[in-house]
Amino acid sequence: MPPKRKVPLAMADANANNVPSAKKPTIRKTAAEKAGEAADGKVYKYSDPSTMVNQEPVPVTFLLWPSNDEEKSEDEEDEEDDDIEFDEPRPEPGSLQEQLDIIENERNMAYTEAFNAYVKDKVCISSEEIYDLKEKICAPFKKRADQAREAFVKAGLMTVNEAKAIQGVSEEDRKVKQRGKRNFQEKLNDFQRECNAAIDKALEKEKAGSITHTEAQARITKAKEKLSNKIKKAKEGVVQWASTWLKVEDVKDMQPNIKLDENGKEIPKPKSVAQLREEAEKAAFVPPRVVTDEGVPVSKAGMKKAFEIREEVDKRDPDLHAMYIYNDFAGYGITEVMDNVLAEFNKVIFKKEVSPIEKWTIVEGLVTYLYMEDHTPWMMNDDPDAIQEVLNMFGIMYITTLEMLHESNLLPTSPTAPLPDNIGIMTLLLLNFLTTICTDFHLPWLHEIVRAADKYGVILTIPSPERISITQSQLERWRAERRVTKGLAWKGKYQRFKKEHPGGKYYDITQMSAAEKAKYKFSGTSDSGSGEDDDE
Numbered sequence: 048m049p050p051k052r053k054v055p056l057a058m059a060d061a062n063a064n065n066v067p068s069a070k071k072p073t074i075r076k077t078a079a080e081k082a083g084e085a086a087d088g089k090v091y092k093y094s095d096p097s098t099m100v101n102q103e104p105v106p107v108t109f110l111l112w113p114s115n116d117e118e119k120s121e122d123e124e125d126e127e128d129d130d131i132e133f134d135e136p137r138p139e140p141g142s143l144q145e146q147l148d149i150i151e152n153e154r155n156m157a158y159t160e161a162f163n164a165y166v167k168d169k170v171c172i173s174s175e176e177i178y179d180l181k182e183k184i185c186a187p188f189k190k191r192a193d194q195a196r197e198a199f200v201k202a203g204l205m206t207v208n209e210a211k212a213i214q215g216v217s218e219e220d221r222k223v224k225q226r227g228k229r230n231f232q233e234k235l236n237d238f239q240r241e242c243n244a245a246i247d248k249a250l251e252k253e254k255a256g257s258i259t260h261t262e263a264q265a266r267i268t269k270a271k272e273k274l275s276n277k278i279k280k281a282k283e284g285v286v287q288w289a290s291t292w293l294k295v296e297d298v299k300d301m302q303p304n305i306k307l308d309e310n311g312k313e314i315p316k317p318k319s320v321a322q323l324r325e326e327a328e329k330a331a332f333v334p335p336r337v338v339t340d341e342g343v344p345v346s347k348a349g350m351k352k353a354f355e356i357r358e359e360v361d362k363r364d365p366d367l368h369a370m371y372i373y374n375d376f377a378g379y380g381i382t383e384v385m386d387n388v389l390a391e392f393n394k395v396i397f398k399k400e401v402s403p404i405e406k407w408t409i410v411e412g413l414v415t416y417l418y419m420e421d422h423t424p425w426m427m428n429d430d431p432d433a434i435q436e437v438l439n440m441f442g443i444m445y446i447t448t449l450e451m452l453h454e455s456n457l458l459p460t461s462p463t464a465p466l467p468d469n470i471g472i473m474t475l476l477l478l479n480f481l482t483t484i485c486t487d488f489h490l491p492w493l494h495e496i497v498r499a500a501d502k503y504g505v506i507l508t509i510p511s512p513e514r515i516s517i518t519q520s521q522l523e524r525w526r527a528e529r530r531v532t533k534g535l536a537w538k539g540k541y542q543r544f545k546k547e548h549p550g551g552k553y554y555d556i557t558q559m560s561a562a563e564k565a566k567y568k569f570s571g572t573s574d575s576g577s578g579e580d581d582d583e
Contacts, residue, residue: 352412378428
């Protein structure tokens with residue numbers, strides 16, 4: 048386990064970003080000097096202009112904003128209709144369950160409104176503040192729920208223990224449970240498909256004469272036994288892994304429900320209205336190159352990078368490999384992935400032959416990943432000093448990137464520019480991550496990101512309706528803060544950083560030997576967590 052560190056921000060000369068006066072050229076120039084010098088004699092710090100010759104606009108995709116209750120799409124309504132078959136009967140009118148459900152819905156709404164109002168103009172908020180706010184808002188509703196239970200007990204309708212066992216369920220939680228059941232049903236169906244494939248394979252081998260009838264039947268029996276065991280284990284583990292309000296009794300009677308034709312082939316389930324609409328919209332959709340009310344343009348290369356980062360994080364998540372190593376293993380793994388991203392950026396940032404677009408892709412992909420994913424395992428890691436150091440490098444990396452894009456005249460963007468017009472919103476998304484997710488860390492340089500954006504002509508427009516926690520007044524407060532004059536030069540800072548952050552694949556579970564994996568596996572599971580052994 049890496050040692051904990053408490054290292055203050057190293058100081059470097061802020062003027063290190065300024066290009067020094069050119070020395071008198073010698074008769075012979077090195078290849079590096081020639082690569083960094085344009086036809087007009089200008090020396091480029093980051094990328095040679097030749098890397099942008101005949102550069103076409105990069106292909107883009109589109110990242111949709113998450114919708115809120117007021118903006119429920121037709122697709123979501125259709126998906127809810129698809130989940131109706133997994134809904135539970137509504138409580139009887141006048142029952143304790145109905146009363147507690149009403150109270151829980153009111154509590155959920157009150158807390159959501161209070162939380163949004165509380166964090167609206169705050170730069171950061173601690174977990175303790177969130178806990179205190181929740182306790183304060185929820186206390187009256189808890190009292191009402193206890194009073195409702197007490198009334199039913201006094202009326203002789205149930206015992207104290209029976210009343211305590213009944214908990215209110217909000218509409219939001221009910222929908223989560225419906226989706227959980229639907230996903231669990233699909234998981235059972237996947238198990239059945241695996242079994243069917245194994246049976247088909249055995250029958251084909253028998254037909255080809257490569258195995259006997261007896262051996263084929265033995266393989267079929269084994270496939271059915273595996274199916275039964277996997278269904279059993281899935282039901283036993285649903286409470287631990289589903290995180291969808293499901294209980295064992297919710298899934299005990301569920302079985303695969305795919306249907307086969309007379310030839311033993313699966314009959315496809317008719318596509319839902321939502322699926323049909325989505326397919327039609329995807330076929331007709333042309334991603335805009337500007338931020339809209341619907342979402343954010345992201346270069347395809349940037350989105351690919353975001354998925355690559357997620358894949359690397361998943362390789363270091365024991366839960367996804369049906370393993371337990373130790374509590375903070377996944378968190379250390381995420382830090383390692385972030386170290387690798389920073390190392391990749393360092394490798395190319397000053398290479399003149401690498402285009403600025405390729406360099407931006409790394410940063411765009413990282414910010415997109417930070418926006419899309421859940422960071423609980425990382426933020427809960429027991430080495431906050433290492434995370435603090437990584438976050439500091441994120442800030443310096445972004446400021447350096449804005450300078451790099453400005454040098455290549457890629458800021459501000461236009462409809463015909465190579466990059467989509469998303470640099471402003473990417474800046475805001477990074478600030479949003481740093482101020483809402485990283486609330487327990489001291490980040491005194493946030494205003495320098497805003498200062499750099501202003502300096503290089505990046506327009507920071509708050510999306511409307513509100514999609515992020517950053518506000519215009521917050522941006523103005525950052526602009527008014529005193530300038531940080533040291534510690535923002537990439538070269539010197541990264542050289543010190545990498546001594547404690549070498550990156551690598553130490554936490555990559557896919558690099559472990561089979562014997563090492565076996566030590567940490569849950570019993571009866573393969574590396575996929577399915578419980579199925581490899582079949583030769």
